[in-house]
Amino acid sequence: xxxxxxxxxxxxxxxxxxxxxxxxxxxxxxxxxxxxxxxxxxxxxxxxxxxxxxxxxxxxxxxxxxxxxxxxxxxxxxxxxxxxxxxxxxxxxxxxxxxxxxxxxxxxxxxxxxxxxxxxxxxxxxxxxxxxxxxxxxxxxxxxxxxxxxxxxxxxxxxxxxxxxxxxxxxxxxxxxxxxxxxxxxxxxxxxxxxxxxxxxxxxxxxxxxxxxxxxxxxxxxxxxxxxxxxxxxxxxxxxxxxxxxxxxxxxxxxxxxxxxxxxxxxxxxxxxxxxxxxxxxxxxxxxxxxxxxxxxxxxxxxxxxxxxxxxxxxxxxxxxxxxxxxxxxxxxxxxxxxxxxxxxxxxxxxxxxxxxxxxxxxxxxxxxxxxxxxxxxxxxxxxxxxxxxxxxxxxxxxxxxxxxxxxxxxxxxxxxxxxxxxxxxxxxxxxxxxxxxxxxxx
Amino acid sequence: xxxxxxxxxxxxxxxxxxxxxxxxxxxxxxxxxxxxxxxxxxxxxxxxxxxxxxxxxxxxxxxxxxxxxxxxxxxxxxxxxxxxxxxxxxxxxxxxxxxxxxxxxxxxxxxxxxxxxxxxxxxxxxxxxxxxxxxxxxxxxxxxxxxxxxxxxxxxxxxxxxxxxxxxxxxxxxxxxxxxxxxxxxxxxxxxxxxxxxxxxxxxxxxxxxxxxxxxxxxxxxxxxxxxxxxxxxxxxxxxxxxxxxxxxxxxxxxxxxxxxxxxxxxxxxxxxxxxxxxxxxxxxxxxxxxxxxxxxxxxxxxxxxxxxxxxxxxxxxxxxxxxxxxxxxxxxxxxxxxxxxxxxxxxxxxxxxxxxxxxxxxxxxxxxxxxxxxxxxxxxxxxxxxxxxxxxxxxxxxxxxxxxxxxxxxxxxxxxxxxxxxxxxxxxxxxxxxxxxxxxxx
Numbered sequence: 057x058x059x060x061x062x063x064x065x066x067x068x069x070x071x072x073x074x075x076x077x078x079x080x081x082x083x084x085x086x087x088x089x090x091x092x093x094x095x096x097x098x099x100x101x102x103x104x105x106x107x108x109x110x111x112x113x114x115x116x117x118x119x120x121x122x123x124x125x126x127x128x129x130x131x132x133x134x135x136x137x138x139x140x141x142x143x144x145x146x147x148x149x150x151x152x153x154x155x156x157x158x159x160x161x162x163x164x165x166x167x168x169x170x171x172x173x174x175x176x177x178x179x180x181x182x183x184x185x186x187x188x189x190x191x192x193x194x195x196x197x198x199x200x201x202x203x204x205x206x207x208x209x210x211x212x213x214x215x216x217x218x219x220x221x222x223x224x225x226x227x228x229x230x231x232x233x234x235x236x237x238x239x240x241x242x243x244x245x246x247x248x249x250x251x252x253x254x255x256x257x258x259x260x261x262x263x264x265x266x267x268x269x270x271x272x273x274x275x276x277x278x279x280x281x282x283x284x285x286x287x288x289x290x291x292x293x294x295x296x297x298x299x300x301x302x303x304x305x306x307x308x309x310x311x312x313x314x315x316x317x318x319x320x321x322x323x324x325x326x327x328x329x330x331x332x333x334x335x336x337x338x339x340x341x342x343x344x345x346x347x348x349x350x351x352x353x354x355x356x357x358x359x360x361x362x363x364x365x366x367x368x369x370x371x372x373x374x375x376x377x378x379x380x381x382x383x384x385x386x387x388x389x390x391x392x393x394x395x396x397x398x399x400x401x402x403x404x405x406x407x408x409x410x411x412x413x414x415x416x417x418x419x420x421x422x423x424x425x426x427x428x429x430x431x432x433x434x435x436x437x438x439x440x441x442x443x444x445x446x447x448x449x450x451x452x453x454x455x456x457x458x459x460x461x462x463x464x465x466x467x468x469x470x471x472x473x474x475x476x477x478x479x480x481x482x483x484x485x486x487x488x489x490x491x492x493x494x495x496x497x498x499x
Numbered sequence: 500x501x502x503x504x505x506x507x508x509x510x511x512x513x514x515x516x517x518x519x520x521x522x523x524x525x526x527x528x529x530x531x532x533x534x535x536x537x538x539x540x541x542x543x544x545x546x547x548x549x550x551x552x553x554x555x556x557x558x559x560x561x562x563x564x565x566x567x568x569x570x571x572x573x574x575x576x577x578x579x580x581x582x583x584x585x586x587x588x589x590x591x592x593x594x595x596x597x598x599x600x601x602x603x604x605x606x607x608x609x610x611x612x613x614x615x616x617x618x619x620x621x622x623x624x625x626x627x628x629x630x631x632x633x634x635x636x637x638x639x640x641x642x643x644x645x646x647x648x649x650x651x652x653x654x655x656x657x658x659x660x661x662x663x664x665x666x667x668x669x670x671x672x673x674x675x676x677x678x679x680x681x682x683x684x685x686x687x688x689x690x691x692x693x694x695x696x697x698x699x700x701x702x703x704x705x706x707x708x709x710x711x712x713x714x715x716x717x718x719x720x721x722x723x724x725x726x727x728x729x730x731x732x733x734x735x736x737x738x739x740x741x742x743x744x745x746x747x748x749x750x751x752x753x754x755x756x757x758x759x760x761x762x763x764x765x766x767x768x769x770x771x772x773x774x775x776x777x778x779x780x781x782x783x784x785x786x787x788x789x790x791x792x793x794x795x796x797x798x799x800x801x802x803x804x805x806x807x808x809x810x811x812x813x814x815x816x817x818x819x820x821x822x823x824x825x826x827x828x829x830x831x832x833x834x835x836x837x838x839x840x841x842x843x844x845x846x847x848x849x850x851x852x853x854x855x856x857x858x859x860x861x862x863x864x865x866x867x868x869x870x871x872x873x874x875x876x877x878x879x880x881x882x883x884x885x886x887x888x889x890x891x892x893x894x895x896x897x898x899x900x901x902x903x904x905x906x907x908x909x910x911x912x913x914x915x916x917x918x919x920x921x922x923x924x925x926x927x928x929x930x931x932x933x934x935x936x937x938x939x940x941x942x
Contacts, residue, residue, distance in 0.1 A: 090826030090828060091825070091826055092825070159824060159828055165725075223828075224826060224827060266729070269728075269729065271827045271829070278792050278794035279790050279791050280790065280791015281791050281909050281914055282607075282911065282912035283790070283912060284909075284910050284911040285814040285840060285842060286710060287807065287910075288790065288807070289754075289807075289812030289814045290754045290796070290806040290810055290811070290842070291786070291790075291795060291796060291803050291812075292754075292792075292794050292796060293753075293794045293795075294814055294815070296814070296815040296816070297750055297751070297752055298752050300746040300747045301751070301752055303743040303747075304743045304744045304746075304747035308740075309736060309740055309741050309867040309869045310868065311732075311733045311736070311737070311740075343734070347723065347726070347735050348722050348723015348724050348833075349723050349735075349870075351721035351722060351735050351736045351869075351871055352736075352870070353733070353736055354734065360734050363734045364731070364732075364734050369732030371728040371732045371739070371740075372737065372739040372740055372821075373728070373739070373828055373829065373831075373832070374818065374821030374823050374828070374832065375817065375821060375823060376823055376824070378816065378817030378818060379602075379838065380818060380821070380823035381534065381602055381819070382535070383533025383602065384666075384668065384838065384840075384878050385533060385601055385602055385838075385911065386601075386712060386714070386816065386840055387601070387816055387911050387912065390912075395827065395828075397827075397829055399728065399729060399733070424752040425753065426752045426794075427792075427793065427795070428794055436827060463730075466724050466725070466726075466727075467730075468725065468726075468728075468828065468829060468830050469724045469727065469830065470724055470725055
């Protein structure tokens with residue numbers, strides 16, 4: 057039987073402005089997990105989320121995860137655990153989200169201040185974290201708020217697990233979730249995560265799989281300090297030359313990974329699977345709109361979706377240590393750190409990928425006959441939105457990925473946004489999910 | 500007849516501390532010409548230099564050079580012209596220097612604050628611009644100061660031409676110097692420039708040639724905005740992949756330029772020239788000390804010096820627009836700008852080099868079959884310390900390059916320094932040069 061959702065929906069509509077203000081407050085806290093200097097703001101953001109939940113009547117705990125591996129002077133931000141309701145007659149739904157965000161600087165090319173939520177005439181709410189993942193996290197909080205204010209009984213017992221390190225490999229969370237599987241999460245009947253995006257802009261979607269991510273650094277060092285190219289050019293092995301030479305061997309301009317052995321790890325495409333793509337509502341026009349250009353590699357929708365979903369990819373993200381500011385600097389950088397990552401798919405195991413990457417780079421580095429020191433290192437890995445499979449394993453229950461944002465939201469990019477429509481209707485959608493899952497017949 | 504220099508030398512020794520304080524004051528002004536936001540400090544530095552000269556009794560003019568080509572919202576910093584003495588019986592010596600500096604940030608890896616002159620126990624004075632070129636510019640000012648305070652007659656009429664754009668291609672200066680050749684500079688008997696370095700650390704040197712510099716940008720753009728690699732990896736042509744692929748084709752890891760036609764532009768090595776290198780006081784140990792490592796390309800002193808002096812080189816300086824901060828960001832940058840430069844030697848003409856670079860990159864870009872937009876552009880060029888030959892042409896007189904700093908000074912790098920010994924003895928050397936050139940018989 058379909059639940060009676062009208063009073064809840066109506067209250068969400070009424071609370072549109074307060075909900076936007078709540079998001080504005082959240083976006084203003086610069087909780088960038090990758091940057092050491094922002095760590096106090098990440099912690100502040102965790103406390104802010106906890107306070108929101110407490111005010112609404114949830115039982116909240118802030119759980120510490122210890123020091124950050126590799127940057128031991130930093131404490132990891134706390135996991136916010138919350139329970140709203142403990143009625144044994146109701147189902148218990150565990151929701152996960154993250155309150156940290158990707159780095160953002162106005163100078164990167166943002167049209168607005170990245171940490172100042174700016175709503176335009178079309179209702180687009182620009183700001184770092186608006187869609188990834190503060191909007192969806194607040195969606196869950198807004199649902200509690202709207203039920204209370206509408207006087208509608210909450211349909212489930214809600215467990216929240218909100219972390220602050222998702223954008224830096226969810227450090228410490230895997231062990232934590234595994235440990236809490238039989239403890240804090242033991243009553244869980246199902247898990248729902250809202251930390252991804254619709255395929256397009258009009259049609260909501262359910263996600264039942266995500267590519268993983270193995271993130272690598274390739275560090276090349278030689279001279280004792282940066283050098284003047286007028287004095288030293290031509291006489292010393294230049295780390296930057298070695299770096300671009302090696303990076304260019306990893307992937308070609310059609311996006312094909314050139315590292316031997318990677319292809320062999322991929323689960324073969326079956327005929328059944330091949331037949332699935334044709335029916336999907338999607339077009340190359342949709343793709344080009346979300347891309348903001350027509351620089352697609354594959355000519356067809358099917359090819360593009362398969363590249364996106366079921367094949368690995370390798371992206372080069374940037375270089376640390378070289379000259380990156382505007383203007384001309386005639387420097388030979390002494391130490392450069394190239395960053396690239398591989399999106400992984402079944403059946404690619406992280407260890408196998410890292411072994412192949414390392415062997416290949418070491419073999420190619422030897423061919424360069426450079427005296428510079430070359431080191432490749434795995435910075436972090438994860439099977440998908442890093443924690444999805446861990447929740448499945450720890451609870452033994454189904455994990456649903458139910459996105460709020462649309463394909464045009466530009467998470468991780470400049471001008472990240474969440475449409476007001478997606479925020480408000482998405483809050484209704486997540487709330488409706490709780491009502492439906494409460495009534496769903498047991499298998 | 501050797502001039503009587505003792506009272507001048509003695510006064511320079513006495514004034515060591517005030518001279519260091521003068522340099523400290525100069526280094527504190529962040530006159531970075533490459534960065535638009537620092538332009539007011541560059542202008543401030545020009546006025547500071549002018550004031551120093553005025554206080555010592557020189558006639559000073561600040562000459563405006565108009566707007567900066569390509570960044571027309573910026574005024575170019577003024578050229579400081581000064582005349583100290585106008586005795587028709589004395590020779591007139593024109594000295595050139597620059598009061599702008601390369602960019603520097605503590606985070607680049609400086610051991611000290613780059614704009615806060617820090618003198619260590621060995622007398623090394625660390626600070627951006629200490630050796631390049633504020634120290635030598637102040638050398639000329641210190642000489643006037645020491646002569647006045649010692650009551651020693653100044654041996655020549657001194658003309659100064661100090662610019663504020665040397666580290667960004669000496670924009671506007673070439674035309675200015677040419678125009679002033681028959682005007683402000685018309686009495687010039689010889690030109691002296693102190694804006695380079697000793698070959699080693701113990702033996703001063705004279706420089707009679709310098710490699711030029713053609714600085715290029717390689718801009719690659721595609722997507723409308725930065726992309727999330729989880730969503731877009733594999734489906735769109737990535738500008739960063741195209742960039743590293745093209746950069747890797749320009750130069751190999753042994754420093755050989757791979758652009759066809761460049762080699763053919765180089766003046767052939769004669770037997771006479773080949774014979775010159777053996778007698779030069781220099782060793783691979785000297786080279787490794789200044790390099791701070793043993794990552795030399797050539798096994799011999801002769802090969803290293805020829806690579807340094809008489810062959811071109813290509814250095815890759817960095818990438819603008821990619822992720823350059825610490826940490827992991829899973830971004831596909833939408834637009835990246837790679838920067839590289841070629842050090843040029845006789846007989847390489849700038850236009851020929853640019854034509855070869857452009858043709859080669861365009862041909863290689865076409866082979867990539869990428870849909871991204873690829874543009875190569877000359878950011879600036881110059882025949883050597885950009886203005887040396889222009890002074891020779893404009894005045895019709897000899898130009899001497901008389902360095903103050905040593906091979907270990909790390910100009911353009913982190914921890915740039917000038918040794919107190921080089922600053923003080925170098926001031927004496929430049930002063931002695933003026934005395935000797937005053938008495939040199941005419942040809």
